[in-house]
Amino acid sequence: MIKKSFVHPYIPNSVPEVKMEMLEEIGARDADExxxxxxxxxxxxxxxxxxxxxxxxxxxxxxxxEGILSRNMTCSEYLNFRGAGCWxxxxxxxxxxxxxxxxxxxxxxxxxxxxxGRFQAFFEFQSLMGELVGMEVSGLPxxxxxxxxxxxxxxxxxxxxRGEVIVPRIISPxxxxxxxxxxQPKAMPDHIDFNYVxxxxxxxxxxxxDLKGKISRKTAGVYFENPSYIGVIEENGREISExxxxxxxxxxxxxxxxxxxxxxxxxxxxxxxVCGEIQPLGIHMHCGGGLGGFIAxxxxxxxxxxxxxxxxxxxxxxxxxxxxxxxxxFERTSYIGRDQAKxxxxxxxxxxxxxxxxxxxxxxxxxxREVGEVIIQxxxxxxxxxxxxxxxxxPFSGFFKExxxxxxxxxxxxxxxxxxxxxxxxxxxxxxxxEFPELGSSALYCVTEVRARExxxxxxxxxxxxxx
Amino acid sequence: xSGAEALRRYHAxxxxxxxxxxxxxxGERGIIVPRVEEEIRRAVGEAESHIPAKMRRKNPPKIxxxxxxxxxxxxxxxxxxxxxxxxxxxxxxxTCTMKYSPKVNEELAGKIAEIHxxxxxxxxxxxxxxxxxxxxxxxxxxxxxxxxxxxxxxxSAAAHNNACMIRKYHEVNGELKQRNEIITTIFxxxxxxxxxxxxxxxxxxxxxxxxxxxxxxxxxxxxVSENTAGLFITNPEDTGxxxxxxxxxxxxxxxxxxxxxxxxxxxxxxxxITRAREAGFDxxxxxxxxxxxxxxxxxGPACGAVCVTEELASFLPVPVVxxxxxxxxxxxxxxxxxxxxxxxxxxxxVVLRSxxxxxxxxAEGLREVAEVSMINNNYxxxxxxxxxxxxxxxxxxxxVDQIRxxxxxxKRETGLGIEDVNRRVVDFGIQSFFTSHHPWIVPEPFxxxxxxxxxxxxxxxxxQVLHHVCEEAYSNPEILKTAPHNSTVSRINSEPLxxxxxxxxxxxxxxxxxxxxxI
Numbered sequence: 001m002i003k004k005s006f007v008h009p010y011i012p013n014s015v016p017e018v019k020m021e022m023l024e025e026i027g028a029r030d031a032d033e034x035x036x037x038x039x040x041x042x043x044x045x046x047x048x049x050x051x052x053x054x055x056x057x058x059x060x061x062x063x064x065x066e067g068i069l070s071r072n073m074t075c076s077e078y079l080n081f082r083g084a085g086c087w088x089x090x091x092x093x094x095x096x097x098x099x100x101x102x103x104x105x106x107x108x109x110x111x112x113x114x115x116x117g118r119f120q121a122f123f124e125f126q127s128l129m130g131e132l133v134g135m136e137v138s139g140l141p142x143x144x145x146x147x148x149x150x151x152x153x154x155x156x157x158x159x160x161x162r163g164e165v166i167v168p169r170i171i172s173p174x175x176x177x178x179x180x181x182x183x184q185p186k187a188m189p190d191h192i193d194f195n196y197v198x199x200x201x202x203x204x205x206x207x208x209x210d211l212k213g214k215i216s217r218k219t220a221g222v223y224f225e226n227p228s229y230i231g232v233i234e235e236n237g238r239e240i241s242e243x244x245x246x247x248x249x250x251x252x253x254x255x256x257x258x259x260x261x262x263x264x265x266x267x268x269x270x271x272x273x274v275c276g277e278i279q280p281l282g283i284h285m286h287c288g289g290g291l292g293g294f295i296a297x298x299x300x301x302x303x304x305x306x307x308x309x310x311x312x313x314x315x316x317x318x319x320x321x322x323x324x325x326x327x328x329x330f331e332r333t334s335y336i337g338r339d340q341a342k343x344x345x346x347x348x349x350x351x352x353x354x355x356x357x358x359x360x361x362x363x364x365x366x367x368x369r370e371v372g373e374v375i376i377q378x379x380x381x382x383x384x385x386x387x388x389x390x391x392x393x394x395p396f397s398g399f400f401k402e403x404x405x406x407x408x409x410x411x412x413x414x415x416x417x418x419x420x421x422x423x424x425x426x427x428x429x430x431x432x433x434x435e436f437p438e439l440g441s442s443a444l445y446c447v448t449e450v451r452a453r454e455x456x457x458x459x460x461x462x463x464x465x466x467x468x
Numbered sequence: 469x470s471g472a473e474a475l476r477r478y479h480a481x482x483x484x485x486x487x488x489x490x491x492x493x494x495g496e497r498g499i500i501v502p503r504v505e506e507e508i509r510r511a512v513g514e515a516e517s518h519i520p521a522k523m524r525r526k527n528p529p530k531i532x533x534x535x536x537x538x539x540x541x542x543x544x545x546x547x548x549x550x551x552x553x554x555x556x557x558x559x560x561x562x563t564c565t566m567k568y569s570p571k572v573n574e575e576l577a578g579k580i581a582e583i584h585x586x587x588x589x590x591x592x593x594x595x596x597x598x599x600x601x602x603x604x605x606x607x608x609x610x611x612x613x614x615x616x617x618x619x620x621x622x623x624s625a626a627a628h629n630n631a632c633m634i635r636k637y638h639e640v641n642g643e644l645k646q647r648n649e650i651i652t653t654i655f656x657x658x659x660x661x662x663x664x665x666x667x668x669x670x671x672x673x674x675x676x677x678x679x680x681x682x683x684x685x686x687x688x689x690x691x692v693s694e695n696t697a698g699l700f701i702t703n704p705e706d707t708g709x710x711x712x713x714x715x716x717x718x719x720x721x722x723x724x725x726x727x728x729x730x731x732x733x734x735x736x737x738x739x740x741i742t743r744a745r746e747a748g749f750d751x752x753x754x755x756x757x758x759x760x761x762x763x764x765x766x767x768g769p770a771c772g773a774v775c776v777t778e779e780l781a782s783f784l785p786v787p788v789v790x791x792x793x794x795x796x797x798x799x800x801x802x803x804x805x806x807x808x809x810x811x812x813x814x815x816x817x818v819v820l821r822s823x824x825x826x827x828x829x830x831a832e833g834l835r836e837v838a839e840v841s842m843i844n845n846n847y848x849x850x851x852x853x854x855x856x857x858x859x860x861x862x863x864x865x866x867x868v869d870q871i872r873x874x875x876x877x878x879k880r881e882t883g884l885g886i887e888d889v890n891r892r893v894v895d896f897g898i899q900s901f902f903t904s905h906h907p908w909i910v911p912e913p914f915x916x917x918x919x920x921x922x923x924x925x926x927x928x929x930x931x932q933v934l935h936h937v938c939e940e941a942y943s944n945p946e947i948l949k950t951a952p953h954n955s956t957v958s959r960i961n962s963e964p965l966x967x968x969x970x971x972x973x974x975x976x977x978x979x980x981x982x983x984x985x986x987i
Binding site: 006008010011012013014018019021022023025026028031034035037038039040042043044045048049050051052053054055056058061062064065066068069070071072073074075076078080082084085086088090092094097098100101102103104105106107108109110111112113114115116117118120121123124126127128129130131132135136137138139140143144145146147154174175177178180181182184185187188189190191226233234235236237238260261262263264265268269284285286287288289290291292299301304311312313314315316317318319322323324325326327328329330334335336337338339340341343344345346347348349350351352353354357358360361362363364365366367368369370371372373374376377378380381384397398399418419422427430449450452453456 | 553575580764818829834843891900922960962973
C-alpha cells in the first residue's frame with residue numbers, strides 16, 4: 001500500500017509511484033521492511049517524532065523565520081563599537097558575489113580534475129596571505145584565530161620537543177580557553193604548560209624583562225599578538241623573537257591581517273610561525289559565524305611536516321605551461337594518518353579563504369595601506385574625542401583599531417553605560433570588567449574604516465550625556 | 469541498460485586563467501577605501517605618526533593591483549572551473565551527504581550577516597531563539613538527548629569537543645591518568661581517532677570481521693579495561709552497515725567506566741528511525757552541513773552540533789543558549805565546562821539554515837528524507853551490481869545510507885582501478901568519487917551516497933556513467949589511462965607535491981623554486 005503521500009519539493013522520489021517502482025526493483029514492500037533488516041526492533045523509534053507542524057510552503061517558511069529574526073538588531077541599524085575578535089569592516093560587493101556563487105558555495109570534497117578553480121583560489125589565498133605576513137607557506141584556513149594559535153603552539157611543541165609555551169597575560173580569555181583545550185591538561189602525555197608574561201603598565205606592551213625571566217630551555221614557543229587583545233601595537237616584536245630564539249624557542253605571532261598594509265610583516269621581526277584571524281578580509285560578522293583562522297611559516301620541511309592543515313601546492317601538468325594543484329604531504333593529515341597524524345583537520349572555513357583572496361585582490365597594496373591608515377586615524381580620533389569627556393581615560397596610546405577606555409572616574413559601571421548607550425542606538429565597547437581586575441572599569445572600543453566622523457561625534461555626545 | 473538516456477556531451481570550462489599574483493598592472497585599483505574626513509586628519513595627524521617606527525611596514529606587500537571587473541572576472545572564471553554540487557549529480561561524494569541547500573535559506577542567513585556576536589542579549593533574541601529551538605525542538609527529538617552546543621565549526625571540531633568533554637569528565641572524577649584509552653572502529657571517520665589522540669588519548673582501533681563488515685562485540689569486550697576512557701564510533705559506519713548491537717556496545721563501555729560519543733555524520737537515512745538515546749550514548753554530534761542541508765562551502769563554514777545527556781550538560785562549552793520562558797539567555801554557569809572550542813556562538817548562520825530546512829520538513833518530512841535516502845541507496849545498489857568490475861564487500865546484505873563498493877575486480881581484470889575511473893568520470897560532468905579514508909581496508913574503494921536530493925532519473929544516469937566508464941576499462945583502456953579528456957586541466961604531475969625542492973604553497977615559493985626569482 002502506498003502510504004499517505006508527502007511530496008516535498010526537495011525530495012523528488014517522494015512521489016509515491018516513483019518510490020513504489022524503486023521498491024519493486026529492490027524487492028521490498030516498503031521502507032519499514034528494509035529497515036527491519038538493518039536495525040533491530042528495540043532500537044527503532046516506534047512513533048512519529050513530535051515536531052512542530054512543518055512549513056513546506058517557501059513563503060510561509062520565510063514569513064515564519066523572518067518573524068523570529070525581526071527581534072534582532074543589527075549593526076546596520078545601530079552604531080557598533082564592539083570588536084574583540086570579530087570586527088565590522090566594509091565588505092566589498094564583489095566579495096559577496098563570489099561568496100554566493102553556487103559553484104564555491106556548494107562544492108566540497110571533489111578533486112582537482114573537477115574543481116581546479118577551487119584549488120587555484122585556495123592557492124591564491126595562501127599566496128596572498130604569504131605576501132601579507134612575509135612567509136612562503138600557508139594552508140587552508142582553520143576555524144578561527146584561537147584554533148590557529150592552538151595548532152601553531154602544538155606545531156612549535158613538536159618541532160622543539162618542548163612542553164611549555166609563553167603567552168601574554170593580557171589575551172582574550174575566549175581565545176586562551178580555545179588554546180588551552182588544544183594544549184591538554186597536566187595528566188596527559190603531550191601536555192603543554194602555560195607561562196604568562198606580564199605587560200608594561202605604562203604602555204600595555206609586553207614586559208621584556210619579565211619575558212627574559214620566564215623563558216628557559218623548556219620553552220617551545222613564545223606566543224604574542226600584534227596588535228594585542230587590547231589593540232596595542234607591539235613594537236618590540238624583534239626583541240621578543242630574539243629572546244625566544246636565544247632559548248631555542250619558536251616565535252609565534254598572532255596578527256590581524258587588515259593591519260598589515262601599515263604594520264611590519266611578522267617575518268620581518270623574526271616570527272617563525274604566524275597565525276591570526278581572516279574575518280576582517282571581506283567576511284561579514286555573521287554573529288560570529290564569519291571567523292576563520294590562518295597559519296603561515298617559512299618553507300622548511302620541519303615546519304611543513306608539522307602542519308595539521310591541508311596545504312595546496314601548485315604543480316605542473318602534461319600540457320606545457322598549464323598549472324595544476326594538489327595536496328602537499330597529504331599523509332600528514334588525519335584524513336590519512338588517523339591517530340598517528342599531526343593533530344586533526346576537518347571541514348573548517350574554506351569558503352572564507354576564497355572570499356579573503358577576492359578581498360586582497362580588490363584591495364591591492366594601496367588599498368591595504370589606506371585601510372590601515374584610515375583605521376588608525378579614525379580610531380585615534382575616537383579615542384581623542386572620548387578622552388575629552390570628564391571621567392574617561394585612554395590608558396594606552398599606540399594602538400590599531402581597538403583601544404581601552406577606562407571609566408574608573410566616571411561614576412558609572414561599563415555595563416550601565418552600555419545599557420544607556422543602547423537607547424542611543426549604539427553598541428558600546430566590550431565590557432572588560434572582571435577579565436583583568438587591574439584594568440578596572442574598562443571597555444574595549446573598536447573603530448574601523450566604516451565609522452564616519454559623524455558616527456564618532458554621535459558616540460562622544462552619547463557617552464557624555466550618559467555620564468552627565 | 470534499457471531505457472538509458474544518451475550520455476551527455478560535456479566539457480568543463482577551460483579559461484587558462486593565470487594566477488592572480490601575475491595579473492594586473494601597477495596603479496590599478498579594485499576598490500576605494502572610505503576617506504578620512506579633514507577634521508579627523510587635522511586632529512590626529514598622519515597615521516604613520518601613531519605607528520612606532522620599528523613596526524612600520526617598509527615595503528608594500530607584493531599583492532596584485534587589479535581593477536574591479538578584472539578581479540570579478542577572474543574569480544567568476546575560477547568558480548566556473550569548480551563543479552559545485554548544484555551543477556552535477558553529486559552522488560559520488562559519499563559520507564558527505566551532498567544534498568540540496570534551499571536558496572531561500574541563503575536569503576534568510578543573509579539577515580544575520582551584520583550582527584556582532586557580542587551584542588547585548590536583548591538585541592539578538594531572534595538568532596538566540598533560532599539556536600535554542602533548533603536544539604531543544606528538533607535535535608532533542610531527533611537524538612533523544614537533552615542539551616546542545618553549536619560552537620564546534622565542523623564534524624571533526626565536534627569530535628574534538630567531545631574528546632575534551634570526556635577528558636574533563638575523567639579529570640573531574642580523578643581518573644584521567646588511568647583512563648587514557650579511546651576505542652574506535654576503522655570504518656568510523658578518521659576524526660573519531662585523530663581528535664581523541666590530539667586530546668591526549670591512546671587509540672584502540674577495532675577492525676571488521678571479514679564476514680559481517682563490523683568488528684565483533686567480543687572484540688570490544690576484549691578491548692575495554694580500567695584504562696578505557698570512552699568510545700568514538702560512527703553508525704552507520706562508512707560502509708553503510710548499521711551496527712545492530714550498538715546498545716550492547718555502549719553498555720560494555722559504560723560498565724568499564726567509559727563514556728560513549730556517537731558520530732552521527734551518517735545520520736541522513738536514520739532521522740526519526742533510530743536515535744542516540746536508545747542506543748545508550750552520552751553524547752553525539754550531527755554535521756549540519758551534511759544531514760541538515762547547510763551548503764558545504766567548498767569545505768566550511770560548517771557546524772558539528774553537539775547533543776549531550778542531562779548528566780553531561782555541565783561539561784558543555786560555554787555559553788549555552790537557554791530560555792527562561794520569556795527571554796533567551798547565554799548561560800555561562802556550567803561548573804565543569806570545558807570552556808571554549810571556538811570563538812563566540814559558533815557558525816550560527818549554519819544553524820539558521822538548518823532550522824529553516826527542518827521547519828520545512830517537520831516530522832513526516834524528516835522521516836521521508838530518511839526513507840527515500842535509504843531506498844535510493846538500495847535502488848542504486850541494484851544498478852551498480854550490474855556494472856562490470858564492481859563488487860560489494862562484506863556479507864551484510866542491507867545497507868542504510870551508502871555502500872562502500874570495490875573496484876578490485878576491475879583492477880584485477882583490466883589493470884585500471886578507482887583512480888583511473890575517477891579521472892574519467894569527470895569527463896561526463898560527474899564529480900570525482902569519494903573513495904575511502906585511509907587505510908583502504910576495502911581495496912579500490914568508492915562510496916556513493918544517493919541522498920534524497922536525487923531523482924530516480926539522476927540515479928539511473930549516474931549509474932549509467934559508471935557503467936560506461938567501467939565498460940571502457942575493458943574495451944578501451946587507453947581512454948581511461950589518458951583521462952581526463954574534457955576537464956579544465958590535463959593530467960596533473962603529483963611528484964612535486966611531496967618534494968621540498970619543488971612544492972610551492974605560495975606564489976613567492978613558486979617563483980623562487982621554479983623560476984629562480986626571489987622576492
